[in-house]
Amino acid sequence: MEFNEKQIQIIETAERLFASDGFDGTSVRDIADAAGVNVAMISYYFGSKEKLMEALFELRVGTIKIRVESLIKDETLTPIQKVNMLIDEHIDRVMRKQQFYKIMLCAQVTNKNPAIIEAAKKLKIRNAEVVGELIKDGQKKGVFKKKVDVILMLNTMFGTVSQTMMNKDYYRQFNGQEALIDEEFIETLIRKLSIHIKSLFKAILVNEA
Amino acid sequence: MEFNEKQIQIIETAERLFASDGFDGTSVRDIADAAGVNVAMISYYFGSKEKLMEALFELRVGTIKIRVESLIKDETLTPIQKVNMLIDEHIDRVMRKQQFYKIMLCAQVTNKNPAIIEAAKKLKIRNAEVVGELIKDGQKKGVFKKKVDVILMLNTMFGTVSQTMMNKDYYRQFNGQEALIDEEFIETLIRKLSIHIKSLFKAILVNEA
């Protein structure tokens, strides 16, 4: 499905409010007011609040899939390069679409909407499959260990990034970086996170010798 | 504050429902019905739905703090032993109190209740301080690396465990362990998770040589 300007405006307003107040904590009137449209427009365009949520997932998940698939296919890159790019792209995505990832995190906990569960499930399974293939390729080429738990490895990446995004203000405070402007802080955080996870993956994947 | 039997019964019912439907997705009538009490009892005992949530946090967070503090103080253990026990105890806690950790995860995202934010913040800061001291001790004794990012390390532990708990059914499916009974599966998952995180922490903490 394609969305017109007004629809995207409503979706992005909903995204902001869902992230800060939760799905059930946000009323359709809150969304309509914040988006500057009439309440009825939400039913008119999306059918229901539930389906507005599904539209949000459709809009965001779609772009994620394409990026991952094309990265894996690229034959000019070594397995290690691909893993490193996978990490960097994931960090970048989460940090730049924090609101959506917050919503997805909560949606996974309280899994009520079947369409959302299905979307998240497919994304996860596809991720695991694609990365699994990548690991096998690296093992065939002798650069990766023989025994690798792909799911646990991905859980570490997803979990560490989510956790760091959610608690980034504590990190800032703990490291005395309150003086930095927001963008600068995010950049340094992304850099540190990237180094951190890459060294973890190295420990998981690469043979010591 | 201390809670009587009936209060605990209500709190634990609320915990179950908050975890599966979210705070805003659960009505006080849902809780009252599931707990087998009259709706008015919730206001009568706790004052409000919001304060029932705070009571839940009071009940659960209290016990967590004590365990961590006493572990760190134990002088018969080496820094490495302490770190390993910290990991095992955290995994155990999350896996046995999954519902509460789900609630806490969502509460961190949609941080509306100031009392909850404060409780979670204090817990996190105390955790970071305590583990920070432990790391310093290990560095002094020459068993840990000089440069360690404590927050990122803890984010990896918290994140990996949360992520694994939330997606444990995928893990089960992916590894073809549907035949195992629930308790057995949880036990093997705990064991694998423990080994996984300990090897990550080793990579973060211990000098290669």
Add this chain to the structure above:
DNA sequence: AAAAAAATTAAACAATTGTTTGATTTTAAT
């Protein structure tokens, strides 16, 4: 310029929300 389609609106809908009331029952203390 007329007709058709799409967008927008205020108002109303019934259902559900958290909380309170005031009466009644149960338990504990005297």
Add this chain to the structure above:
DNA sequence: ATTAAAATCAAACAATTGTTTAATTTTTTT
């Protein structure tokens, strides 16, 4: 056995919920 306190209840409270209606305005097509 009497009194006081605690617990429980059905009913009512006003506010908010998601959604729909039917009328009106705007835009597009003919």
